[in-house]
Amino acid sequence: MTxxxxxxxxxxxxxxxxxxxxVPEASFIDDLGADSLDLVELIMAMEETFDVQIADSELxxxxxxxxxxxxxxxxxxxLHE
Amino acid sequence: MNNVxxxxxxxxxxxxxxxxxxxxxKGDGLKRRVVITGLGAVTPLGNTVAETxxxxxxxxxxxxxxxxxxxxxxxxxxxxxxxxxxxxRYLNKKELRRLDDFIIYALAAADMAMADADLIxxxxxxxxxxxxxxxxxxxxxxxxxxxxxxxxxxxxxxSPFTIPAILANLAGGHVSIxxxxxxxxxxxxxxxxxxxxxxxxxxxxxxDGYADIMxxxxxxxxxxxxxxxGFNAMRALSRRNDEPxxxxxxxxxxxDGFLVSEGSGVVILEALSHALERGAKIQGELVGYGLxxxxxxxxxxxxxxxxxxxxxxxxxxxxxxxRTEIDYINAHGTSTLLNDACETDAIKTVFGEHATxxxxxxxxxxxxxxxxxxxxxxxxxxxxxxxxxxxxxTINLDHPDSECxxxxxxxxxxxKEIRTAMxxxxxxxxxxxxxxxxxxxG
Numbered sequence: 001m002t003x004x005x006x007x008x009x010x011x012x013x014x015x016x017x018x019x020x021x022x023v024p025e026a027s028f029i030d031d032l033g034a035d036s037l038d039l040v041e042l043i044m045a046m047e048e049t050f051d052v053q054i055a056d057s058e059l060x061x062x063x064x065x066x067x068x069x070x071x072x073x074x075x076x077x078x079l080h081e
Numbered sequence: 082m083n084n085v086x087x088x089x090x091x092x093x094x095x096x097x098x099x100x101x102x103x104x105x106x107k108g109d110g111l112k113r114r115v116v117i118t119g120l121g122a123v124t125p126l127g128n129t130v131a132e133t134x135x136x137x138x139x140x141x142x143x144x145x146x147x148x149x150x151x152x153x154x155x156x157x158x159x160x161x162x163x164x165x166x167x168x169x170r171y172l173n174k175k176e177l178r179r180l181d182d183f184i185i186y187a188l189a190a191a192d193m194a195m196a197d198a199d200l201i202x203x204x205x206x207x208x209x210x211x212x213x214x215x216x217x218x219x220x221x222x223x224x225x226x227x228x229x230x231x232x233x234x235x236x237x238x239x240s241p242f243t244i245p246a247i248l249a250n251l252a253g254g255h256v257s258i259x260x261x262x263x264x265x266x267x268x269x270x271x272x273x274x275x276x277x278x279x280x281x282x283x284x285x286x287x288x289d290g291y292a293d294i295m296x297x298x299x300x301x302x303x304x305x306x307x308x309x310x311g312f313n314a315m316r317a318l319s320r321r322n323d324e325p326x327x328x329x330x331x332x333x334x335x336x337d338g339f340l341v342s343e344g345s346g347v348v349i350l351e352a353l354s355h356a357l358e359r360g361a362k363i364q365g366e367l368v369g370y371g372l373x374x375x376x377x378x379x380x381x382x383x384x385x386x387x388x389x390x391x392x393x394x395x396x397x398x399x400x401x402x403x404r405t406e407i408d409y410i411n412a413h414g415t416s417t418l419l420n421d422a423c424e425t426d427a428i429k430t431v432f433g434e435h436a437t438x439x440x441x442x443x444x445x446x447x448x449x450x451x452x453x454x455x456x457x458x459x460x461x462x463x464x465x466x467x468x469x470x471x472x473x474x475t476i477n478l479d480h481p482d483s484e485c486x487x488x489x490x491x492x493x494x495x496x497k498e499i500r501t502a503m504x505x506x507x508x509x510x511x512x513x514x515x516x517x518x519x520x521x522x523g
Contacts, residue, residue, distance in 0.1 A: 014175075015175060016173050016174045016175035037179075037241040037242060037245075038175075040241040041240060041241055041242065044237075044238070044240075044241075
């Protein structure tokens with residue numbers, strides 16, 4: 001499983017959206033129906049899954065699926081499997 | 082205040098607010114009649130009003146061993162749980178994850194009540210439609226679960242949906258969002274009387290002209306370790322673990338406490354003029370509401386249940402009815418030693434000789450005690466009793482207590498023409514709430 005697939009799997013579960021909706025450019029709030037609380041929960045799930053700590057100051061830059069992937073890659077996250 | 086009685090309504094006969102005017106009631110003569118046009122419920126007897134009512138008519142018990150948590154270490158291992166309920170009929174997966182069960186039950190009951198009333202709010206009615214859904218505690222399941230998360234994972238593990246899942250008024254909040262109700266929104270948190278207070282207070286908002294439609298009721302989801310252990314500590318629950326279906330036995334000499342239960346009841350209240358105008362199916366009229374305080378003890382009734390007796394009298398006066406007009410009382414009837422004898426006493430005080438002629442029953446013998454939802458579900462039973470001409474039974478009344486000597490409709494439902502029904506609920510904190518419903522005869 002690639003990092004992208006793993007991230008999209010979490011997003012589909014958390015936001016109750018389909019695989020087709022999860023294009024890299026999809027904005028959580030504008031395209032995937034998330035509100036600010038959904039976003040907090042999503043970030044918590046990412047932290048838990050990839051064992052990272054995302055500071056509140058960094059949250060602003062995480063608005064789309066692509067942002068998440070870029071963020072995780074920058075932090076050197078690779079899949080453990 | 083420009084919302085108040087914007088026009089003199091055609092049904093300007095007061096009710097639910099003390100019409101027997103001594104001339105002191107401000108605005109008297111403008112009070113509007115209030116009718117019920119929709120019913121919805123999720124109970125341990127069924128996941129609809131029809132299924133629940135069928136259970137009531139058959140004298141079915143909703144009790145069984147607790148499945149929600151491991152009750153091995155608990156003195157009480159039985160409860161009346163909602164069974165086979167599919168929340169995905171009413172919510173999507175995302176909503177389901179963020180809501181506590183007490184909110185989910187209320188949304189389901191409200192959905193059914195709105196469908197039964199054949200009512201779509203839309204923009205035109207939005208500001209004239211309100212919501213009051215009461216609850217005893219709110220999101221107890223979430224409180225218990227998230228406390229564990231906090232202790233084990235630390236503050237950063239706390240879900241952002243914790244607080245909105247706990248607050249008791251969020252059941253009504255979600256109902257208002259779902260149906261677009263922008264009028265008065267409130268939440269009664271009066272323990273076991275919460276559902277009754279919600280309906281009574283909602284009716285007054287309509288009667289006084291603040292709203293035309295109110296979505297009102299109660300909800301509870303408290304089959305949790307803290308709730309069962311807490312009530313066990315008060316010695317309030319039945320411990321008849323080997324015979325769960327016989328545990329709730331109001332007015333019986335061998336009763337030993339109540340049964341924890343859960344679910345929701347919601348009714349649609351409308352100004353009579355509004356209901357007639359849209360050709361709604363009217364299922365009964367709410368004619369009286371009495372609310373009193375004991376000012377005595379946090380959990381025990383005063384001698385003779387004086388506050389409860391007074392609430393019944395206030396409701397009768399509110400309805401402008403003579404006590405001999407009441408055909409049926411749906412009792413609070415919890416199956417505790419103290420309540421059932423005291424309530425019987427209070428009924429005798431209020432009704433005198435008529436107490437032996439009217440029928441009294443406790444549907445808690447079948448549903449268990451739904452706390453904040455009890456009053457709403459029992460209001461629905463009163464309305465069904467009136468519309469179907471059936472007195473709900475008190476099951477398990479094998480050996481009536483010598484202090485309990487009224488006609489409690491033992492064991493089996495009874496066919497009888499019922500014109501008026503009274504619903505009693507009494508809560509911790511010394512709150513006594515009583516509603517009176519009357520048959521709608523056009």
